[in-house]
Amino acid sequence: MRLSGATVLLTGGSSGIGAATARMLAAAGARILLAGRNAARLQAVAAETGGIALVADLAVPDGPAKLAEAAIRAAAWDCGGCEAAAAGNGIDILINNAGVGWAGPLTEMSAATVAQVIAVNLTAPIELTRLLTPTLGAGGRGRVVFISSIAGTTGVTHEAVYAATKAGLGCFAESLWYELAGTDVGVSVVVPGAVDTPFFARRGHPYGRTRPVPVSAQRVARAVLIAIERDQAMTFVPRWFGFPAWLHGAAPGTFRALAARFG
């Protein structure tokens, strides 16, 4: 799929992986609709990338629907002669990137925080995809991208709810991949390990391991662009994370023994 001239709705565009992805998409000639809560940070990334900022809270019940409406309006209104106009003034690519973490023993997690993590990481991507898939890539190719996590593939101690949301997202995407096979809309899942972004500071629990060393947000952004351009169904960042994911599926007992031994 060509990125030049494509219109992209990118959630979580105000920080970390999202901001890095926005910069790379802009350099590739895409037109970006950036979503996030923090208006000032969102405007700064929008100004830098020539994108349109859409302030939206994905944790509230009508947040995803309001964002979908605003994005459809923005894509139709400000096409300015771009190639997307010829393709139908619509959104071509939806990147479900916004996410929040929480770490600690499950019994110390409040019900409100459980609801927030599920709403942002799982309900919002499902809702945005449900609402926008019929409009994606009108007249051309469309794509939905999900930013998952290695936590959702293997499980991680003290991140049970976060891991569950990412596992749910992966299974949702896999099912959608089957459902949309043979249509003009493709599905990609990008599975990062640890990434050097404000994510850990925001969840109030720093990244405490020495290994694996967190990769840069730019590296994940590059993987997102490649997944779109090459129609990749699933990609791990770094690529070697595909091995623990495979081992967990193929030999869960061995994986658990190794995880207990090495952390």
Ligand SMILES: NC(=O)c1ccc[n+]([C@@H]2O[C@H](COP(=O)([O-])OP(=O)(O)OC[C@H]3O[C@@H](n4cnc5c(N)ncnc54)[C@H](OP(=O)(O)O)[C@@H]3O)[C@@H](O)[C@H]2O)c1
């Ligand atoms: N960093 C890692 O190690 C890592 C590893 C694997 C997967 N991931 C995943 O990568 C994605 C991006 O994370 P990141 O590392 O770039 O973290 P980040 O720098 O904290 O960015 C998170 C983004 O999500 C947005 N967001 C959070 N809550 C929101 C809400 N209620 N409504 C709307 N937007 C909301 C934030 O926007 P505002 O601040 O403007 O609200 C921000 O733009 C997440 O899905 C995360 O789970 C991260």
